[in-house]
Amino acid sequence: MSTLVKRTIFTTVVLVVLMAAPALAAKKYLFKTCEQASFCRRNRAYADLADSKGAAWESPYAIDPSTVTFDGGVLQGIIEKTLADPTGASSSVEFPFQLIFLESGSARFVVDEKQRAESPIPGFPDGLTQRRYNETSKWAVSGDLTPDISAVESTTDEERVNAVYRIRYGPDRHFEALVEAKPLQIRFYRDGEPHVILNDRGLFNMDHYRPKPSDMDNPDLNDELDVKDMWEENFGGKEDKKPKGPESIALDVTFPGYEHVFGIPEHADQFSLRETRGGDGNHDEPYRLFNVDIFEYEVDSPMAMYGAIPFMQAHKKGSSVAIFWANVAETWIDITKTKPNPESFGIRKSTRTHWISESGIMDVYIFLGPDPSSVYQQYGLITGFTALPPIYAIGYHQCRWNYNSEEDVLEVDANFDNYDIPYDAIWLDIEYTDSKKYFTWLKSMFPNPENMMQVLDKRKRKLVTIIDPHIKKESGYKVYEGLSKNELAVRTESGEEFNGWCWPGESAWIDTLNPKAVEYWKEQFKPGKFCGYEDNLLIWNDMNEPSVFNGPEVSAPRDNIHYGNWEHRDVHNIYGLTFVNATVQALQARDPRQRPFVLTRAFFAGSQRLGAVWTGDNAATWDYLRIVTPMLLSHSVAGFSFVGADVGGFFGNPTSELLTRWYQAGAFYPFFRGHAHIESKRREPWLPGEPYTSLIRAAIRMRYQLLPSVYTAFHRASFDGVPIVRPMFLLAPDNEAAFGIDDQFFFGETGLLVKPIVQEGATSADIYLPDDEIYYDYLDHTIYQGVGYKHIEAPLEKIPILGRGGHIIVRRDRHRRSATLMSHDPLTLVVHLDSTGNAAGVLYLDDGETTAYSRGAYLHRFFMFNAEDNILRSRSMQASTGANKSFEKSIDDIRIEKIIIVGLATDRLKMNHAVEAFQDRKSWSADIGVAKAADGKASVVTVRDPKVFVAADWSIQF
């Protein structure tokens, strides 16, 4: 075949491929690769150089042993960088470090740059803070950072001579940090075994401040591998002046013996992170953390997305550890895995990571587990736990860009009732405003929003309106005028108000790092100012990466200036969080009794304390449905439990089958919202018609039925950080085959193993049982047992869900029009007995909307079925206080109306037709229905109206 012909065929193939998938590719050229970000390029090259030298690599960085002290839980000293100098004279730069052992049991490694932290540097650019950015903790950290004075040094004399330091810390001082001065390295041990190694490969690197060389063509920078773009950088025709020059930080972190690492959202990629240095199935680019408005993002990609949580968990059989890289500048993370050494029996594959950030101090937290739950708790004790949402927030949300008018909103609202589908909030995207001016209404379409909200309020439903951080620059627009007059907007590098383009056209961006801007924001939400009826008006914060249509990478110029004279580059990844923080504070100020609800698109570590997040602008294809599950898992392990994806897919038009499958999956997303682009067709649940509408109704109702369990799971996440969407390794921490499984998950405390169907036309699924426990089909009670894949039928009307034995699920089976309207309904317990005949479960209940729970007004109960005596018991899990007594009294009429026991040995029943209930020193009998085990299905015993109360201690003898 001639070359010409070949070329033609190749071209044809390329064309066909391009034509087959033209619409759904991110505008890749809009976003940087590592090669295009000079600090990433330099540090990657540095890593290549070090790795190529292997054992011969000598890092210029080492601790000066004469500076090392240990006191009050803090080991500190100076890391010195020796500068290569062609004249032979040696000079050095000093980087003070602290290794802080925290009372919460974790360790924290902080490195600053001495000259920038201390006396003024002559010639440092005017108008900028000289220090490296060191306020990440102010925003991301809510926990106690007090050093643990009980941490002890256990350095031996010999070690001291060799400049090696050993500190024991953590619970019962089971943890140990071993610090070596040269080569600089910190190893973290748990019970004598190393789990995390900082600077294992000697990639620790910090640019130090230097004035811009006068002759850039021949700069005196012999210590640098690559001097290009150090003082000025261009991308996409946009110039970054970089007045402070290069200031990146980098560190390598090795997880010895760990084959899997997880976390560092947000990426549309598999859950177990891939290697990033090429190879089959790997990425070529590092994972990037840089909040951007990425339009039609790619799936299976390490590209940056809307949010950033630099938290990485490493898990292996018997152990989980993690690190948190507390840096809010642009960050890249390279991941490689070492091959197991065949010579050395028992040495397993290790994961090596390389963290590179553009600016700021180095601040790394090390969490030593030992198990996943402990890791999540340790991390939560630093960055905070999920805010307990109001109950309506975990119902179904109906959104569209846009519902166009009050009539439109009320018609959609009425149709939910006409079609008997529950929902809790209807959302208004940007078109409700007058010319995209937030806090205004397009009066021609929304002449009387108060009335609309009152109608919604009748069924206890909410209205969520979008409010973004860009404020239209228009004279006469009060919100802008006040912002501008009081200088509360982000500034340009020359100190002027920064103006860029977003939805409204030319806009300014509120600088919510400024406390005065937060106060100003609060004012805008004062009762009567935005709208006359605020009882059920909640807020959606979008575009807070920030998205700037005409900015570099669709965001703000890095040399913009924020409050505190920090450059935007220093604070980029935290900006979105500060904006949501302002909105949450504003809602709290508006009504301190109500729990706020704010949805955000941009986020950072700590955003979980403020509200919910969704995965941004996806599309109505099966690929995007598939990628949701791993994304939810990644957010969840990184502390952000309240996460969801646009059900149906934002762009494009889903087929009725895709829409149905997406609702079936979405019913198990912690945040459950349908949303659609302005150019897509309407797709509210009743529009696809039968059989789809009924199947969507059934999926949404299943979610509402499970709300007591979902709420209980949120409560747990809010105090110990265990996520709602749970990876296999949380319940089966020792099954290595299950670590990488990311197309199914356990749902909250229920033991429900959910496998969303994400293939077109699928009528069955292979669901993986990660442990030897007994599993029951949630709907027909078919028994499955034994580790491995089980084939399960899944026609369109069925969501593959198995109930793991040992769990008690609390439900409310009566369907109502909204979550709040269910609050007086009786409860149903579903008991899935484990292979030993036992089961347990928890219920958390409060008023679902106010902050009274934080003062004790809640109910927390424990249910346990004991195989030994065949008794199901309800016991309180809370101390008896005035507040919980009065809450209990307010719900003392709520019964358990039904109990369903699955998997009971029916021959052990005391009576064939009844059980005996005990409560308040009285006893009575309740009827039961018994379906004996048969045809591979478990027995089901249904207790009819046992007349026991949810707030009381009781027991039922079977």
Add this chain to the structure above:
Amino acid sequence: MKISVGAFALALAYTGHEVLAAKSTHVRGVPDADQALYQPDENGNWACLNHPDIVLPMSRINDDYCDCPDGSDEPGTSACPNGKFYCVNKGHVPGLIPSSRVNDGVCDYDICCDGSDEWAGIVKCENKCREFAAEYAKKQAEVRRTQVAGWNARAKLVAKASSIRQALQKELTQLDNQIAVSDARVVKAKEALKLAEMQSSSRVGTKGSPLLGRVKARIEEYQKATAALTDRITMLEARLALAQEILQKLNEEYNPNYNDEGVKAAVKAYQEFKESDPGDGDYRQYVDITETDDDELFSEEQIDVDPDIVEYESYIPLQWRLWIHDQKTKLRDFLVQHGLLAERKPSGETASVANAKKERDAAERQNNELKSKRENVAKDLAADFGDDDVFRALAGECVDIESGEFTYQMCFNERITQKGKSGGPTNLGVFDKIEGDKMHFSNGVKCWNGPQRSAIVEMQCGEKNKILSVSEPAMCEYFFKIVTPALCTKPPDTDTKPKDEL
């Protein structure tokens, strides 16, 4: 005072028999007519209404636990998912509310004006039936009034439609007559022309006409001009293709999520430009003709014609013919002015032919006009104008509404337009069909990144034509609600005042 659900259920359960015995006359949530279905059998039991095999003690009726798959044991509570609760609504029409709305804390006055759906006391719903009944009566009267007035208005429309139809039929008959006359005229004119041509042919075609050389030269000039134009067109086409390529790239790669008005306007304009492409109109075939080897055409042996009879212009494409004709006239005028060419004189020999031609053309034109007119009338008569042909009376009638920033105009059987504060009207769709109570308009102006605009008009009975509302449920798909007498049905003769149960 709050009565708890659970407490009530317990009380009912513990003392069920007594309670029911004492007031066995009434089961909550069941209409009087159906109370008889809730009688105990000889053993004091009761069976689910649609499941006679499920037998329950009477105490299990309305005990707030669902026993019957059909929900029939819990007509008065929210226990069964599929039940219905009957509200008496004394003083107003009774209502049936889904069980899921019983005791949920919402006063569903639209169905249960007596507030009886919230009997458990989660919320206090006072009886509002008096207001609702009054309101209902008012509404019913208004409905009745509208129906009567609408029906009368419709009768007028039907009458109008009928007279339009008659007029059309009459016109059709007239046209048929006229066409017959016209056909005859055409035949006659054609014969006359033939005759005239035969008479003049003997005098045409002087061999070696002195003008022939000049004609040839002139044609050569035109050919040169044509070639130059062709080159220029080729060049312009290439440049247009380049510009289109640039715009196509913009069209494919721009980011519709970003609100860059400049880019959006450019893309929109480009798409409309593409839409309006009149097609190639392949002029090259004509160019080919002008390029034929015309030595042959003008060889003296073969050709002997009067240049005025040789209509060489007809070889040139229409678009160019005018231009060439214009140039030719100018050239001729120039030559005449400068004495190089004699002034043209009408030839007596050809005048009769010309006149005959004129007559033939006029006759054919008239004939075509009449036929196409007839076709239109016939089509109009055959069109579907709904029941009683009623929409025929409305065709072309327009109604307006202002909504948001726009004024919308809907003209029956024609089109819908949207007009902003500035700029001309945008076509939202041309009338397509009537289906039931809906009119469909389609093939409006294409959206810049979407489909061609279209609209559905949902009609209901009203006294006058009026647009009630406009919405755009999906981008570029409009939905109108209108009232029109055309949709009114005959009001029942009986007095339809609501039943007064007081």
